[in-house]
Amino acid sequence: MLVLPVLALAIPQIGWNTRTVRAALADEAKAPHIETAVLDGLPRHPNPDLCLAQDCGHCHEWGTVVTPDGHHELCPACQSRAGGDFAPHVCDETVGRAAAHP
Ligand SMILES: [Zn+2]
Incomplete structure:
Protein backbone atom coordinates (compact mmCIF):
# COMPACT_ATOMS: atom_id res chain seq x y z
CA MET A 1 0.00 0.00 0.00
CA LEU A 2 2.82 2.40 0.82
CA VAL A 3 5.14 1.03 -1.84
CA LEU A 4 4.51 3.69 -4.47
CA PRO A 5 4.84 6.69 -2.12
CA VAL A 6 8.04 5.24 -0.67
CA LEU A 7 9.43 4.69 -4.16
CA ALA A 8 8.41 8.19 -5.23
CA LEU A 9 10.33 9.66 -2.30
CA ALA A 10 13.30 7.29 -2.39
CA ILE A 11 14.25 7.24 -6.07
CA PRO A 12 15.18 10.95 -6.36
CA GLN A 13 17.15 10.71 -3.10
CA ILE A 14 19.06 7.67 -4.36
CA GLY A 15 19.98 9.57 -7.51
CA TRP A 16 21.17 12.60 -5.51
CA ASN A 17 23.23 10.40 -3.17
CA THR A 18 24.80 8.56 -6.08
CA ARG A 19 25.83 11.79 -7.83
CA THR A 20 27.25 13.24 -4.61
CA VAL A 21 29.33 10.18 -3.75
CA ARG A 22 30.59 9.83 -7.32
CA ALA A 23 31.65 13.48 -7.46
CA ALA A 24 33.40 13.21 -4.10
CA LEU A 25 35.31 10.11 -5.21
CA ALA A 26 36.29 11.71 -8.52
CA ASP A 27 37.60 14.80 -6.70
CA GLU A 28 39.52 12.71 -4.22
CA ALA A 29 41.14 10.63 -6.98
CA LYS A 30 42.73 13.84 -8.32
CA ALA A 31 44.12 14.87 -4.91
CA PRO A 32 47.88 15.42 -4.66
CA HIS A 33 48.40 12.71 -2.06
CA ILE A 34 46.76 10.15 -4.36
CA GLU A 35 48.97 11.15 -7.28
CA THR A 36 52.00 10.94 -5.00
CA ALA A 37 51.02 7.45 -3.87
CA VAL A 38 50.67 6.35 -7.49
CA LEU A 39 54.05 7.83 -8.39
CA ASP A 40 55.58 6.07 -5.38
CA GLY A 41 54.47 2.75 -6.81
CA LEU A 42 50.97 2.16 -5.51
CA PRO A 43 49.79 -0.64 -7.74
CA ARG A 44 46.80 0.07 -9.94
ZN1 LIG B 1 45.52 -13.95 -22.17
Whole structure:
Protein backbone atom coordinates (compact mmCIF):
# COMPACT_ATOMS: atom_id res chain seq x y z
CA MET A 1 0.00 0.00 0.00
CA LEU A 2 2.82 2.40 0.82
CA VAL A 3 5.14 1.03 -1.84
CA LEU A 4 4.51 3.69 -4.47
CA PRO A 5 4.84 6.69 -2.12
CA VAL A 6 8.04 5.24 -0.67
CA LEU A 7 9.43 4.69 -4.16
CA ALA A 8 8.41 8.19 -5.23
CA LEU A 9 10.33 9.66 -2.30
CA ALA A 10 13.30 7.29 -2.39
CA ILE A 11 14.25 7.24 -6.07
CA PRO A 12 15.18 10.95 -6.36
CA GLN A 13 17.15 10.71 -3.10
CA ILE A 14 19.06 7.67 -4.36
CA GLY A 15 19.98 9.57 -7.51
CA TRP A 16 21.17 12.60 -5.51
CA ASN A 17 23.23 10.40 -3.17
CA THR A 18 24.80 8.56 -6.08
CA ARG A 19 25.83 11.79 -7.83
CA THR A 20 27.25 13.24 -4.61
CA VAL A 21 29.33 10.18 -3.75
CA ARG A 22 30.59 9.83 -7.32
CA ALA A 23 31.65 13.48 -7.46
CA ALA A 24 33.40 13.21 -4.10
CA LEU A 25 35.31 10.11 -5.21
CA ALA A 26 36.29 11.71 -8.52
CA ASP A 27 37.60 14.80 -6.70
CA GLU A 28 39.52 12.71 -4.22
CA ALA A 29 41.14 10.63 -6.98
CA LYS A 30 42.73 13.84 -8.32
CA ALA A 31 44.12 14.87 -4.91
CA PRO A 32 47.88 15.42 -4.66
CA HIS A 33 48.40 12.71 -2.06
CA ILE A 34 46.76 10.15 -4.36
CA GLU A 35 48.97 11.15 -7.28
CA THR A 36 52.00 10.94 -5.00
CA ALA A 37 51.02 7.45 -3.87
CA VAL A 38 50.67 6.35 -7.49
CA LEU A 39 54.05 7.83 -8.39
CA ASP A 40 55.58 6.07 -5.38
CA GLY A 41 54.47 2.75 -6.81
CA LEU A 42 50.97 2.16 -5.51
CA PRO A 43 49.79 -0.64 -7.74
CA ARG A 44 46.80 0.07 -9.94
CA HIS A 45 44.63 -2.68 -11.25
CA PRO A 46 45.35 -3.62 -14.85
CA ASN A 47 42.86 -2.72 -17.57
CA PRO A 48 42.89 -5.59 -20.05
CA ASP A 49 41.63 -5.26 -23.59
CA LEU A 50 39.05 -8.04 -23.65
CA CYS A 51 39.03 -8.06 -27.43
CA LEU A 52 42.63 -9.24 -27.35
CA ALA A 53 41.79 -11.82 -24.68
CA GLN A 54 39.33 -13.69 -26.84
CA ASP A 55 40.28 -17.37 -27.09
CA CYS A 56 43.36 -16.93 -24.90
CA GLY A 57 44.01 -20.13 -23.01
CA HIS A 58 46.67 -18.58 -20.77
CA CYS A 59 44.27 -16.24 -18.98
CA HIS A 60 41.00 -18.00 -19.88
CA GLU A 61 39.77 -14.83 -21.66
CA TRP A 62 40.11 -12.66 -18.53
CA GLY A 63 42.98 -10.61 -19.92
CA THR A 64 44.78 -10.65 -16.59
CA VAL A 65 46.70 -13.21 -14.58
CA VAL A 66 47.85 -13.51 -10.99
CA THR A 67 51.56 -14.20 -10.87
CA PRO A 68 53.04 -16.74 -8.44
CA ASP A 69 54.21 -13.85 -6.23
CA GLY A 70 50.64 -12.54 -6.00
CA HIS A 71 50.71 -9.61 -8.44
CA HIS A 72 47.67 -8.98 -10.63
CA GLU A 73 49.03 -8.24 -14.10
CA LEU A 74 47.99 -8.11 -17.73
CA CYS A 75 48.22 -11.47 -19.47
CA PRO A 76 51.62 -11.62 -21.20
CA ALA A 77 50.25 -13.97 -23.86
CA CYS A 78 47.47 -11.79 -25.22
CA GLN A 79 47.83 -8.26 -23.82
CA SER A 80 51.20 -7.32 -25.28
CA ARG A 81 49.50 -4.83 -27.63
CA ALA A 82 47.38 -3.25 -24.89
CA GLY A 83 48.57 0.14 -23.75
CA GLY A 84 47.25 -0.26 -20.22
CA ASP A 85 44.98 2.79 -20.34
CA PHE A 86 41.28 2.28 -20.60
CA ALA A 87 40.16 3.01 -24.13
CA PRO A 88 36.63 1.83 -24.79
CA HIS A 89 36.09 0.64 -28.30
CA VAL A 90 34.13 -1.91 -30.25
CA CYS A 91 35.74 -5.33 -30.50
CA ASP A 92 37.01 -6.15 -33.93
CA GLU A 93 36.93 -9.93 -34.24
CA THR A 94 39.79 -10.14 -36.75
CA VAL A 95 42.10 -7.81 -34.79
CA GLY A 96 41.48 -9.60 -31.48
CA ARG A 97 42.02 -13.08 -32.87
CA ALA A 98 45.04 -12.05 -34.91
CA ALA A 99 46.69 -10.57 -31.81
CA ALA A 100 45.87 -13.54 -29.58
CA HIS A 101 47.22 -16.04 -32.10
CA PRO A 102 49.91 -14.37 -34.18
ZN1 LIG B 1 45.52 -13.95 -22.17
